Amino acid sequence: MKTLIIYTYPNHKSLNFAFLQEVMKGCNENPYISEVQVLDLYEEKFDPILQFNEHKRRRDMYRDPKLAKYRDQLTWADKIVFVYPIWWGRPPAMLLGYIDQLFAANFAYRDKKGLLPEGLLKGKSVVCVSTMKGPTKYPLLWLNNAHKILMRKALLNFVGIKKVKFFEFGNMESKKGGQHKKLDKIYQYFSKVAY
Template sequence: MVQNKRSTAKNIVIIYAYPNDNGFNSAIFSTVEKNISSKHHVKVIDLYKDKYNPVLYFDDTHKRRNLQFDEEVKGYREIVSWATHLIFIFPIWWGGMPAILKGFIDRVFAKGFAYEYKGIVPVGLLKNKTSWIITTHDTPSFYAKIVQQDYGKVLKKQVLKMCGITPTTVHTMSFLRYTKEKSRKRFLQRMTKEAQKI
């Protein structure tokens, strides 16, 4: 990791959801992780390597109202609580995050832990945290922005903001399948600079 004497030390958690160690998302993850200042404290949640179980279920011993106490994901809740800055790295599939990441949100960002209601108004409980979302997809950028205006934005607008996590920075590599190596290198260079600015 690089040195950055001007920054205030942060507790950073990288939440990574991609199953291929040789893919471009893996390159993004490696680039970001190695360019975060060594002054910061970094933990990684690699959902696929953890073999994380994304299935949310309710029964007599796992009641929906008690999800914030679920022992199976207690360790993940503790890591999220510890963090002051969350970095999400994942591809966009079918217009949204991978199922394993959605299941992470479903089970970990539970009512009573990540948010609560005052009347009908949701109130975030994970305040004083910031986040950075890095995604890739194969859709042309103009189509994603104009035709599918919620494309890849659910995590920022309908999850993190609701939980009190703000501001959130988003970087997206669009039309990935058809980009040239030069464009990919340029994106990784940008990720390098952004990681070093944390």
């Protein structure tokens, strides 16, 4: 299983970076995972801003040469892991800008007759590892699970990815947030996951 980890946090001395390290450590010890690539969107200086004009059209994003490397990574991967904080109930703008540009028509999905398009990323699986300052149940109780609905239904199911797992860790700025247990949970999961 080839695994692409997409990390979205600007600080490498952070809890999010510690989660990235545990994902990588678990993947590297997992006999089912043959190869791992890490895409650090901030280190990469990924430009999340969409720009369209008479020379650059939205319908042509799927063949933009500046995005070819990232499309190749997504095509290569069997499993995609997103590691990011939840800010204002959703992933950071940097990650959303990546999604806007990479999950484009004629690469991630294709319009067809009927209500829903054909997902072109079928057969892949996704794990979302996210942290937040607020309580773990905050997205469920106050936001009607907006984060999970956005990621699972509005994005991943739309492009054909049906197997999606979430780790939403709350109270991450609290001294009683159980950070070490949560880091170990991530390591344990990635060291054993078979698909």
